[in-house]
Amino acid sequence: MAVIALKCPSIEVAVVDISKSRIAAWNSDQLPIYEPGLDGVVKQCRGKNLFFSTDVEKHVFEADIVFVSVNTPTKTRGLGAGKAADLTYWESAARMIADVSKSDKIVVEKSTVPVKTAEAIEKILTHNGKGIKFQILSNPEFLAEGTAIQDLFNPDRVLIGGRETPEGRKAIQTLKDVYAHWVPEERILTTNLWSAELSKLAANAFLAQRISSVNAMSALCEATGANVTQVSYAVGTDTRIGPKFLNASVGFGGSCFQKDILNLVYICECNGLPEVAEYWKQVIKINDYQKSRFVNRVVSSMFNTVATKKIAILGFAFKKDTGDTRETPAIDVCKGLLGDKARLSIYDPQVTEDQIQRDLWMNKFDWDHPIHLQPTSPTTEKKVSVVWDAYEATKDADGVCILTEWDEFKTLDYQKVYDNMRKPAFIFDGRNIVNVEKLREIGFIVYSIGKPLDPWLKDMPAVA
Numbered sequence: 001m002a003v004i005a006l007k008c009p010s011i012e013v014a015v016v017d018i019s020k021s022r023i024a025a026w027n028s029d030q031l032p033i034y035e036p037g038l039d040g041v042v043k044q045c046r047g048k049n050l051f052f053s054t055d056v057e058k059h060v061f062e063a064d065i066v067f068v069s070v071n072t073p074t075k076t077r078g079l080g081a082g083k084a085a086d087l088t089y090w091e092s093a094a095r096m097i098a099d100v101s102k103s104d105k106i107v108v109e110k111s112t113v114p115v116k117t118a119e120a121i122e123k124i125l126t127h128n129g130k131g132i133k134f135q136i137l138s139n140p141e142f143l144a145e146g147t148a149i150q151d152l153f154n155p156d157r158v159l160i161g162g163r164e165t166p167e168g169r170k171a172i173q174t175l176k177d178v179y180a181h182w183v184p185e186e187r188i189l190t191t192n193l194w195s196a197e198l199s200k201l202a203a204n205a206f207l208a209q210r211i212s213s214v215n216a217m218s219a220l221c222e223a224t225g226a227n228v229t230q231v232s233y234a235v236g237t238d239t240r241i242g243p244k245f246l247n248a249s250v251g252f253g254g255s256c257f258q259k260d261i262l263n264l265v266y267i268c269e270c271n272g273l274p275e276v277a278e279y280w281k282q283v284i285k286i287n288d289y290q291k292s293r294f295v296n297r298v299v300s301s302m303f304n305t306v307a308t309k310k311i312a313i314l315g316f317a318f319k320k321d322t323g324d325t326r327e328t329p330a331i332d333v334c335k336g337l338l339g340d341k342a343r344l345s346i347y348d349p350q351v352t353e354d355q356i357q358r359d360l361w362m363n364k365f366d367w368d369h370p371i372h373l374q375p376t377s378p379t380t381e382k383k384v385s386v387v388w389d390a391y392e393a394t395k396d397a398d399g400v401c402i403l404t405e406w407d408e409f410k411t412l413d414y415q416k417v418y419d420n421m422r423k424p425a426f427i428f429d430g431r432n433i434v435n436v437e438k439l440r441e442i443g444f445i446v447y448s449i450g451k452p453l454d455p456w457l458k459d460m461p462a463v464a
Contacts, residue, residue, distance in 0.1 A: 158189065295332075
């Protein structure tokens with residue numbers, strides 16, 4: 001919305017939320033999320049044609065176009081639990097739009113939703129709309145966190161799906177005109193509703209699949225002495241494959257990949273396609289395998305126990321240049337180590353202690369509900385300390401796990417880190433960002449995903 005406001009000075013944009021604290025943060029100097037470049041865009045437009053408000057009904061009443069970006073968490077109980085999307089927030093938003101509208105509106109699905117959601121929303125709006133006409137469009141968002149502003153300024157494509165009726169086409173054109181302020185016409189794709197809804201799930205499934213493919217190869221590389229970086233480079237130079245999303249790591253995270261694949265699996269099952277569902281399930285299975293494999297490597301390397309040992313965790317966000325911890329592999333790795341009674345010292349330049357403690361205590365899928373509906377963490381004594389400096393985290397540690405590829409971790413003074421650690425000093429690089437040879441010269445025992453194993457590790461069992 002901030003970028004639309006910046007690129008379309010003639011359009012008034014209001015962002016509304018029922019959470020007073022969140023809107024207060026958007027109106028303050030300290031925005032509630034970290035994203036490179038966002039601060040400047042918001043501050044340039046705020047108060048001119050970009051407004052943040054808790055007066056939801058007033059702004060919906062006045063709007064011509066309503067973007068709905070509410071949470072669509074994975075259901076935790078009932079029909080489709082663990083896979084299907086929970087459309088509770090979506091439905092209440094649709095009912096509210098129907099209640100307060102006195103003029104025709106275009107309602108745009110911005111949340112990632114299961115295919116055919118538009119149809120359900122359309123029914124709610126039509127049955128409650130008191131004769132007012134609503135057009136539903138699907139306009140999925142393809143930005144990536146950490147590069148979101150650039151992705152919005154210069155998108156690969158903007159996808160708009162709508163009904164193939166005269167009114168539907170007119171609605172598509174209205175939204176197309178908004179994006180056309182800065183996006184070249186040939187990059188604005190229009191499809192039917194279902195294609196747009198499915199394209200988002202498919203794109204995320206394909207990206208996650210690439211990560212799981214290279215992670216599966218990383219296990220084989222370790223077993224055979226191949227180097228996954230060399231393998232993925234050789235594979236990526238094939239122009240049909242391309243080099244992106246081929247970095248082996250401790251696993252993918254983020255709010256979309258796992259959720260969208262589970263959703264895709266559920267849709268396949270509901271449509272009588274168990275083989276297709278099974279195929280996509282494997283992408284998540286390999287991701288879970290990669291995380292548990294990493295934990296097993298840590299434990300088995302350190303004489304098969306990490307009980308009472310101090311492990312430094314460098315990085316908690318699911319990738320660099322974002323403070324987002326949703327579904328970050330760090331959560332599962334930390335829980336695995338805590339399950340073996342390790343003491344953790346965690347440092348991430350963008351994630352607060354409160355967020356980390358909450359993530360480690362929350363149940364699966366809780367994060368995708370509004371904050372006031374999330375359980376609060378217990379205040380009992382914790383085996384986790386959160387510090388604000390990498391050297392503090394690694395001081396007196398037995399091992400270091402690098403779980404986010406922040407640039408600063410590439411340039412740490414590893415001699416200093418080594419001198420202040422207990423010996424033997426272990427580094428487990430879950431992002432393949434350190435210079436393995438250099439660290440071994442210093443004296444570290446190094447495990448780097450998909451790289452030839454340190455002689456020390458060769459004698460240790462790979463998977464417990």
